[in-house]
Amino acid sequence: MSYDYLFKYIIIGDTGVGKSCLLLQFTDKRFQPVHDLTIGVEFGARLVSIDGRPIKLQIWDTAGQESFRSITRSYYRGAAGALLVYDITRRETFNHLASWLEDARQHANPNMTIMLIGNKCDLAHRRAVSKEEGEQFAKENGLLFLEASARTAQNVEEAFIKTAAKILQNIQEGVFDVSNESFGIKVGYGRPQGQSGARDGTVSQSGGCCN
Template identity: 70%
Template sequence: MNNCDFLYKFVIIGDSGVGKSCLLLQFTDKRFQAVYDLTIGVEFGARLIEIENKKIKLQIWDTAGQESFRSITRSYYRGAAGALIVYDITRRETFDHLVTWLKDAREHSSPNLQIMLIGNKSDLGFKREVKKEEGQKFADEHGLLFLETSAKTAENVEKAFQKTSRDIYNKVLSGELNLSMESTGIKSTKKKISLSDDEDEDADIDFNRKDSGCC
């Protein structure tokens, strides 16, 4: 395994069918899967990125959007450094539900959680029900970052994770985030680490599986 400078925990949240799993797959594997089963509970992905020559491992939890899994989803907010809240620009109801998702995220996570609002499926602009300006306005009103993305064409998918990670990194450099506190969702290390070091007490996940090793 290579050395990591930082490990960030991310969560992806939002209604069912908005493309959360497709965004994760596009970011981690650079591919699109047109037919995707609904996420049951949570799914996991990881990828190494670089910011200012620092290697940062993103440990990403893709959560189920169904109400029946909401209590499970909430347990993953704890200790998260970043969150992507996703809606579907072609389905107005997914945008209308953002207030609930944001309330949940802020109630169950660290006050330092960096949140990126994502309007997904920008490739389906001809079916658009939510204007880009509406997404930007919501983000501005609630202090969020904002991008429209397409998990299908990969538009802005990389940028969404990179931008959120860079803002977290800048907060680390400025001292705004205290890395000695586990609630920040960030680990700094000068040695080799594995994701099992960051095991979530509420997660029934095998952190030692091959695809979850750090770096």
């Protein structure tokens, strides 16, 4: 399957916030209620369509435990986008965001696009962090923001695609030197220039999975 660009993503955040479940919902459209703790790093990929352009997302799902932080840090390098995840039902996962963000700023390229995700919004009755707090943190730190649910798939598609749309916008505005793969962007091959239109298995930016 040919594509215009390949974007590398990293998913970060405390253990148990649903990082692996978000990835699985996005790549396989399924929810796995019982998921083993991620050891080190797991990987997923999917082709999407942004403004009619096929983009391949290569996604690294990292372990949230402190003991794996050094491994996680090595994956910041060469990531064009990051999904920073917390659990809206666990206040401590929100409190740790500043530490994760500091790591990202320190080890990633300065133009990496970061999407803050408040996961498990299907558990609103157990909410410990308000949506306004999430929005405020994102605004203060220049992040994109969505609340999502890996269980119901709400906003999962949007989270990955809006991040890709922002990266593509940055490319078009000349923020990245796309010939330098250390930015986590790779120019695709095998696709005639000027050809547009989504391929099978792609999703369009406007195609939402929920209301």
